Amino acid sequence: xxxxxxxxxxxxxxxxxxxxxxxxxxxxxxxxxxxxxxxxxxxxxxxxxxxxxxxxxxxxxxxxxxxxxxxxxxxxxxxxxxxxxxxxxxxxxxxxxxxxxxxxxxxxxxxxxxxxxxxxxxxxxxxxxxxx
Amino acid sequence: xxxxxxxxxxxxxxxxxxxxxxxxxxxxxxxxxxxxxxxxxxxxxxxxxxxxxxxxxxxxxxxxxxxxxxxxxxxxxxxxxxxxxxxxxxxxxxxxxxxxxxxxxxxxxxxxxxxxxxxxxxxxxxxxxxxxxxxxxxxxxxxxxxxxxxxxxxxx
Numbered sequence: 001x002x003x004x005x006x007x008x009x010x011x012x013x014x015x016x017x018x019x020x021x022x023x024x025x026x027x028x029x030x031x032x033x034x035x036x037x038x039x040x041x042x043x044x045x046x047x048x049x050x051x052x053x054x055x056x057x058x059x060x061x062x063x064x065x066x067x068x069x070x071x072x073x074x075x076x077x078x079x080x081x082x083x084x085x086x087x088x089x090x091x092x093x094x095x096x097x098x099x100x101x102x103x104x105x106x107x108x109x110x111x112x113x114x115x116x117x118x119x120x121x122x123x124x125x126x127x128x129x130x131x132x
Numbered sequence: 133x134x135x136x137x138x139x140x141x142x143x144x145x146x147x148x149x150x151x152x153x154x155x156x157x158x159x160x161x162x163x164x165x166x167x168x169x170x171x172x173x174x175x176x177x178x179x180x181x182x183x184x185x186x187x188x189x190x191x192x193x194x195x196x197x198x199x200x201x202x203x204x205x206x207x208x209x210x211x212x213x214x215x216x217x218x219x220x221x222x223x224x225x226x227x228x229x230x231x232x233x234x235x236x237x238x239x240x241x242x243x244x245x246x247x248x249x250x251x252x253x254x255x256x257x258x259x260x261x262x263x264x265x266x267x268x269x270x271x272x273x274x275x276x277x278x279x280x281x282x283x284x285x286x287x288x
Contacts, residue, residue, distance in 0.1 A: 010246070011225070013202050013218045020204065058225065058244050087229030091238045108226045109153035 002030035004048070008041040008055035008064065009085075014108075018054050018085060018115070025116035027123075038067030045077050052122060054115070057086040057097070068100045081122045085110055135234055137184075137282045143268035145230050146188075146280050150272075153226055154201045154219075156194075158278070161271040165189060165254060165279055172217065173252045173260075174224035177245040180236040183285040187264065188224045189257050194276035195220050221247035231282070 005022055009015045015034050022032060033050065035041040039062040041055065053071075057064035064084055071077040081103040086093075094105045104118045135141070143160045150156040165171050171189045178184045190198070193207075195216030200207035202219050224247045232242040252260075260281065261267045267281035 011218055011222045013199060013215050013222050016203055058246065060246055087226045088242070088244060089229050089233045089238070090236075090241055093241045096241065108229065109149070 002028040003051040004031045004033065005029055006033045006035065006041060006044060006050040006053045006055075008035045008038065008053065008059070008067065010036045010056065010059040012036075014056065014085075021110070021112035021115040022054070022119070024112045025119050027119050038062030038064060038070070041067055042070055042077075045071070045080070046074075050080055052119065053080055053082045054085055055082060057084060057088055057093070065097065065100065068097065068102055072101055083115075083118055083122075137231070137235060137266050139266045139268040141234065142231075142266055142280055142282060143270060145234065146227055146268075146270065149223070149227050149230060154198050154223060156197060156201060156272050156274075158270040158272040161269050161277075163271060163277065164269055165191065165257060165277045167254045167258075170251050170253050171257055171279075172220050172249060173257060174220045174247050174249045176221075176224055176228055176247040177285065178228050178232045178235060178242055179245075180232075180240050180242040182235070184231075184235060184265075185283045185285055186224060186228050186231060187260060187267075187281040187283070188220065188227065188278065189252075189261075189280075190220060190278040191276050192216070192251075194272065194278055197272075197274065197276065198223055217249045221249045224249075227280070 007015050007018045037059040055064045083104045084097050084102050085106045087108040089107050172195045174188045196207040196212045199215035199219035200212035228244045236242045264281035264283040270278050
Protein backbone atom coordinates (compact mmCIF):
# COMPACT_ATOMS: atom_id res chain seq x y z
CA UNK A 1 0.00 0.00 0.00
CA UNK A 2 1.34 3.42 -0.86
CA UNK A 3 0.61 6.57 1.09
CA UNK A 4 -0.19 10.20 0.37
CA UNK A 5 1.62 12.68 2.60
CA UNK A 6 0.94 16.39 3.11
CA UNK A 7 3.77 18.69 4.23
CA UNK A 8 2.66 22.11 5.53
CA UNK A 9 5.26 24.83 6.13
CA UNK A 10 5.68 28.40 4.88
CA UNK A 11 9.41 27.81 4.33
CA UNK A 12 10.17 26.00 1.04
CA UNK A 13 13.55 24.95 2.48
CA UNK A 14 11.84 23.42 5.49
CA UNK A 15 9.30 21.62 3.27
CA UNK A 16 12.16 20.18 1.24
CA UNK A 17 13.88 18.95 4.39
CA UNK A 18 10.71 17.26 5.62
CA UNK A 19 10.04 15.72 2.18
CA UNK A 20 13.58 14.31 2.13
CA UNK A 21 13.11 12.85 5.60
CA UNK A 22 9.82 11.22 4.55
CA UNK A 23 11.47 9.67 1.48
CA UNK A 24 14.44 8.52 3.61
CA UNK A 25 12.01 6.87 6.05
CA UNK A 26 11.39 4.12 3.51
CA UNK A 27 7.65 4.71 3.50
CA UNK A 28 5.99 3.67 0.24
CA UNK A 29 4.90 7.16 -0.82
CA UNK A 30 2.64 7.61 -3.83
CA UNK A 31 2.57 11.41 -3.58
CA UNK A 32 3.84 14.19 -1.33
CA UNK A 33 1.57 17.24 -1.42
CA UNK A 34 2.80 20.60 -0.16
CA UNK A 35 1.02 23.60 1.35
CA UNK A 36 2.50 26.85 2.63
CA UNK A 37 -0.07 27.51 5.36
CA UNK A 38 -2.97 25.92 7.23
CA UNK A 39 -5.65 27.23 4.90
CA UNK A 40 -3.93 25.81 1.81
CA UNK A 41 -3.62 22.52 3.69
CA UNK A 42 -7.35 22.45 4.53
CA UNK A 43 -8.16 23.17 0.88
CA UNK A 44 -6.01 20.22 -0.21
CA UNK A 45 -7.43 17.95 2.51
CA UNK A 46 -10.94 18.85 1.35
CA UNK A 47 -10.16 17.73 -2.18
CA UNK A 48 -8.06 14.61 -1.74
CA UNK A 49 -7.34 11.86 0.78
CA UNK A 50 -4.12 12.24 2.76
CA UNK A 51 -2.73 9.56 5.08
CA UNK A 52 -0.39 11.67 7.25
CA UNK A 53 0.04 15.45 7.69
CA UNK A 54 3.38 16.93 8.78
CA UNK A 55 2.92 20.59 9.70
CA UNK A 56 4.70 23.59 11.17
CA UNK A 57 2.89 25.86 13.66
CA UNK A 58 4.26 29.31 12.91
CA UNK A 59 2.83 30.20 9.47
CA UNK A 60 1.06 33.21 7.95
CA UNK A 61 -2.65 33.18 6.93
CA UNK A 62 -3.52 30.17 9.14
CA UNK A 63 -1.10 28.67 11.64
CA UNK A 64 -0.72 24.99 12.48
CA UNK A 65 -2.77 25.15 15.69
CA UNK A 66 -5.74 26.73 13.87
CA UNK A 67 -5.39 24.15 11.11
CA UNK A 68 -5.57 21.26 13.62
CA UNK A 69 -8.64 22.83 15.27
CA UNK A 70 -10.34 23.13 11.86
CA UNK A 71 -9.45 19.53 10.98
CA UNK A 72 -11.08 18.37 14.22
CA UNK A 73 -14.39 19.94 13.10
CA UNK A 74 -14.51 17.87 9.90
CA UNK A 75 -15.34 14.18 10.27
CA UNK A 76 -13.21 12.96 7.38
CA UNK A 77 -10.14 14.93 8.55
CA UNK A 78 -10.40 14.01 12.25
CA UNK A 79 -8.82 10.62 11.66
CA UNK A 80 -5.80 11.95 9.72
CA UNK A 81 -2.70 11.76 11.94
CA UNK A 82 -0.88 15.09 12.29
CA UNK A 83 2.81 15.38 13.15
CA UNK A 84 3.78 18.88 14.24
CA UNK A 85 7.36 19.94 13.44
CA UNK A 86 7.97 23.31 15.04
CA UNK A 87 10.73 25.56 16.33
CA UNK A 88 8.56 26.30 19.38
CA UNK A 89 9.92 24.31 22.30
CA UNK A 90 7.68 25.39 25.16
CA UNK A 91 6.20 22.46 27.08
CA UNK A 92 2.91 24.30 27.33
CA UNK A 93 2.71 24.59 23.53
CA UNK A 94 3.47 20.88 23.16
CA UNK A 95 0.76 19.98 25.70
CA UNK A 96 -1.69 22.30 23.93
CA UNK A 97 -1.04 20.68 20.54
CA UNK A 98 -1.18 17.12 21.88
CA UNK A 99 -4.44 18.09 23.62
CA UNK A 100 -5.83 19.11 20.24
CA UNK A 101 -5.25 15.57 19.00
CA UNK A 102 -1.85 15.94 17.35
CA UNK A 103 -0.14 12.53 17.13
CA UNK A 104 3.45 13.71 17.77
CA UNK A 105 5.23 17.00 18.40
CA UNK A 106 8.78 17.24 17.07
CA UNK A 107 11.06 20.22 17.69
CA UNK A 108 13.21 21.81 15.00
CA UNK A 109 15.90 20.98 14.13
CA UNK A 110 14.66 17.42 13.69
CA UNK A 111 16.61 14.34 12.64
CA UNK A 112 15.31 12.25 9.71
CA UNK A 113 15.31 9.19 12.01
CA UNK A 114 12.70 10.90 14.18
CA UNK A 115 10.36 11.22 11.20
CA UNK A 116 10.98 7.57 10.30
CA UNK A 117 10.22 6.47 13.86
CA UNK A 118 6.97 8.46 14.11
CA UNK A 119 5.73 7.33 10.70
CA UNK A 120 6.48 3.74 11.76
CA UNK A 121 4.42 4.22 14.92
CA UNK A 122 1.49 5.65 12.96
CA UNK A 123 1.51 2.75 10.49
CA UNK A 124 1.67 0.18 13.32
CA UNK A 125 -1.25 1.86 15.06
CA UNK A 126 -3.25 1.80 11.81
CA UNK A 127 -2.55 -1.89 11.34
CA UNK A 128 -3.60 -2.66 14.91
CA UNK A 129 -6.77 -0.66 14.37
CA UNK A 130 -7.47 -2.66 11.22
CA UNK A 131 -6.95 0.16 8.75
CA UNK A 132 -3.64 -1.16 7.37
CA UNK B 133 11.32 36.24 32.41
CA UNK B 134 13.34 33.02 32.78
CA UNK B 135 16.73 34.67 32.25
CA UNK B 136 18.15 37.94 30.98
CA UNK B 137 19.89 37.54 27.61
CA UNK B 138 23.55 38.37 27.20
CA UNK B 139 26.10 38.08 24.41
CA UNK B 140 27.55 34.85 25.79
CA UNK B 141 24.23 32.98 26.03
CA UNK B 142 23.11 34.35 22.66
CA UNK B 143 26.26 33.22 20.85
CA UNK B 144 26.28 29.85 22.67
CA UNK B 145 22.72 29.12 21.53
CA UNK B 146 23.46 30.11 17.93
CA UNK B 147 26.72 28.14 17.82
CA UNK B 148 24.92 24.98 19.00
CA UNK B 149 22.08 25.50 16.57
CA UNK B 150 24.35 26.14 13.58
CA UNK B 151 26.10 22.83 14.24
CA UNK B 152 22.92 20.81 14.89
CA UNK B 153 20.70 22.25 12.16
CA UNK B 154 23.08 23.27 9.41
CA UNK B 155 26.38 21.48 10.04
CA UNK B 156 28.12 24.86 10.24
CA UNK B 157 30.76 25.17 12.95
CA UNK B 158 31.42 28.63 14.34
CA UNK B 159 32.97 30.41 17.29
CA UNK B 160 32.80 33.89 18.74
CA UNK B 161 35.15 36.52 17.39
CA UNK B 162 35.93 40.19 17.88
CA UNK B 163 36.07 40.64 14.10
CA UNK B 164 32.90 42.34 12.81
CA UNK B 165 31.10 41.65 9.54
CA UNK B 166 33.07 42.97 6.54
CA UNK B 167 32.43 46.70 6.03
CA UNK B 168 32.57 46.38 2.23
CA UNK B 169 29.79 43.78 1.88
CA UNK B 170 26.03 44.02 2.29
CA UNK B 171 24.94 41.19 4.58
CA UNK B 172 21.69 39.25 4.54
CA UNK B 173 19.64 40.11 7.61
CA UNK B 174 16.82 38.03 9.12
CA UNK B 175 14.59 39.71 11.70
CA UNK B 176 11.65 38.43 13.70
CA UNK B 177 9.92 39.15 16.99
CA UNK B 178 9.52 36.97 20.09
CA UNK B 179 6.83 38.01 22.53
CA UNK B 180 5.24 36.96 25.78
CA UNK B 181 5.22 39.45 28.66
CA UNK B 182 7.96 41.32 26.82
CA UNK B 183 8.70 41.75 23.14
CA UNK B 184 12.16 41.17 21.68
CA UNK B 185 13.49 41.46 18.15
CA UNK B 186 15.96 38.84 17.03
CA UNK B 187 18.34 39.77 14.24
CA UNK B 188 20.71 37.36 12.46
CA UNK B 189 23.12 38.93 9.94
CA UNK B 190 25.30 36.80 7.67
CA UNK B 191 27.63 37.29 4.74
CA UNK B 192 25.75 36.42 1.55
CA UNK B 193 28.08 33.48 0.91
CA UNK B 194 27.14 32.02 4.28
CA UNK B 195 23.48 32.23 3.25
CA UNK B 196 24.37 29.96 0.30
CA UNK B 197 26.19 27.54 2.62
CA UNK B 198 23.24 27.40 5.01
CA UNK B 199 20.85 26.66 2.16
CA UNK B 200 23.16 24.03 0.68
CA UNK B 201 23.59 22.26 4.00
CA UNK B 202 19.89 22.30 4.82
CA UNK B 203 18.98 21.05 1.35
CA UNK B 204 21.86 18.57 1.07
CA UNK B 205 23.37 20.15 -2.03
CA UNK B 206 26.49 22.17 -2.93
CA UNK B 207 26.72 25.86 -2.01
CA UNK B 208 27.83 26.86 -5.51
CA UNK B 209 24.62 25.63 -7.11
CA UNK B 210 21.82 27.83 -8.39
CA UNK B 211 19.45 25.90 -6.12
CA UNK B 212 21.41 26.89 -3.00
CA UNK B 213 21.72 30.53 -4.03
CA UNK B 214 17.98 30.69 -4.74
CA UNK B 215 17.18 29.26 -1.31
CA UNK B 216 19.64 31.32 0.77
CA UNK B 217 17.08 33.93 1.88
CA UNK B 218 14.61 31.25 2.95
CA UNK B 219 17.34 29.21 4.66
CA UNK B 220 18.43 32.18 6.76
CA UNK B 221 14.81 32.87 7.69
CA UNK B 222 14.38 29.24 8.75
CA UNK B 223 17.58 29.36 10.82
CA UNK B 224 16.34 32.54 12.54
CA UNK B 225 12.98 30.87 13.19
CA UNK B 226 14.62 27.85 14.84
CA UNK B 227 16.91 30.14 16.87
CA UNK B 228 13.90 32.16 17.99
CA UNK B 229 12.26 28.98 19.28
CA UNK B 230 15.29 28.18 21.41
CA UNK B 231 15.66 31.76 22.66
CA UNK B 232 11.97 32.04 23.53
CA UNK B 233 12.39 29.25 26.09
CA UNK B 234 15.48 30.96 27.52
CA UNK B 235 13.73 34.33 27.68
CA UNK B 236 10.25 33.38 28.82
CA UNK B 237 10.58 29.85 30.23
CA UNK B 238 9.23 26.44 29.17
CA UNK B 239 5.82 26.88 30.75
CA UNK B 240 4.43 29.65 28.56
CA UNK B 241 3.26 29.83 24.96
CA UNK B 242 5.18 32.67 23.37
CA UNK B 243 4.45 34.31 20.05
CA UNK B 244 7.16 33.99 17.41
CA UNK B 245 6.80 36.20 14.36
CA UNK B 246 7.38 35.36 10.72
CA UNK B 247 10.99 36.05 9.69
CA UNK B 248 11.68 38.93 7.32
CA UNK B 249 14.94 38.62 5.35
CA UNK B 250 16.51 41.57 3.54
CA UNK B 251 19.86 42.67 2.17
CA UNK B 252 21.10 45.64 4.22
CA UNK B 253 24.14 47.87 4.02
CA UNK B 254 27.00 47.07 6.37
CA UNK B 255 26.51 50.50 7.91
CA UNK B 256 22.83 49.89 8.65
CA UNK B 257 23.69 46.55 10.23
CA UNK B 258 26.39 48.19 12.36
CA UNK B 259 23.86 50.74 13.59
CA UNK B 260 21.31 48.00 14.25
CA UNK B 261 23.81 46.04 16.36
CA UNK B 262 24.83 49.17 18.27
CA UNK B 263 21.16 49.80 19.21
CA UNK B 264 20.59 46.20 20.37
CA UNK B 265 20.40 45.00 23.97
CA UNK B 266 23.06 42.35 23.39
CA UNK B 267 24.87 41.01 20.37
CA UNK B 268 27.77 38.83 19.30
CA UNK B 269 30.02 38.36 16.28
CA UNK B 270 30.80 34.85 15.09
CA UNK B 271 33.14 33.36 12.51
CA UNK B 272 32.61 29.98 10.89
CA UNK B 273 35.46 27.53 10.38
CA UNK B 274 35.18 28.29 6.64
CA UNK B 275 35.83 31.97 7.41
CA UNK B 276 32.31 33.36 6.96
CA UNK B 277 31.24 36.12 9.35
CA UNK B 278 27.88 36.50 11.04
CA UNK B 279 26.36 38.49 13.86
CA UNK B 280 23.35 37.92 16.12
CA UNK B 281 21.50 40.48 18.22
CA UNK B 282 18.52 40.73 20.55
CA UNK B 283 16.79 44.05 21.11
CA UNK B 284 14.22 44.71 23.82
CA UNK B 285 11.07 46.26 22.35
CA UNK B 286 9.12 46.73 25.60
CA UNK B 287 6.00 45.09 27.03
CA UNK B 288 3.92 42.87 24.74
